[in-house]
Amino acid sequence: MPRKALRFETTEEGCFVCTSHKTNPDGYFRKNFNGVSKMFHRVMWKHHHGEIPEGMEIDHLCKNRACCNVKHLRVLERSYHKVITNQTRYLERFQKAKQYWQDNKPTGVELGRLFGVTHSCGSYWIRQWKSELN
Ligand SMILES: [Zn+2]
Incomplete structure (x- = not known):
């Protein structure tokens, strides 16, 4: 063939x-x-x-x-490639999560569950976004 x-x-x-x-x-x-x-x-x-x-x-x-x-x-x-690929992925997730937080005001736990991060990471993100508002 x-x-x-x-x-x-x-x-x-x-x-x-x-x-x-x-x-x-x-x-x-x-x-x-x-x-x-x-x-x-x-x-x-x-x-x-x-x-x-x-x-x-x-x-x-x-x-x-x-x-x-x-x-x-x-x-x-190779090591550098991995770092930037992970950073891009993290950033995308971070930005999506921020948008979601602005629209829905979830807790850190909810955010963690929705975006596949730990709840402490979710809470950390929220603290960061809140501080940006001030
Ligand atoms: Zn191309």
């Missing part, structure tokens, strides 16, 4: 995404190379820039994991 041809499309943001094959549930697009499944954006990076140095990871500047546009990729130290 012939293999399905790879087809890519460029989004409005300039992201280069595969439209012929599905991305993995984690959002990354992987492709089989001689029986080895590889993350396609890493393959693209290597093709343009050479080997990825040990301990380094490829980060998407556009935050679109499916994107394979080398211009949207940068190489980062």
Whole structure:
């Protein structure tokens, strides 16, 4: 059976995404190379820039994991990558929680339960937001 041809499309943001094959549930697009499944954006990076140095990871500047546009990729130290990814996630959650708090005035416990943080973290956030109002 012939293999399905790879087809890519460029989004409005300039992201280069595969439209012929599905991305993995984690959002990354992987492709089989001689029986080895590889993350396609890493393959693209290597093709343009050479080997990825040990301990380094490829980060998407556009935050679109499916994107394979080398211009949207940068190489980062693995430990640093983890930190900024967690910070972004934390910040998003923090901002959503703040919005929810402004609209509904939940307790720290409720906030913790709704946003997947401990109740002390929820209470800490609330104290912070209250102090911003003063
Ligand atoms: Zn992109």
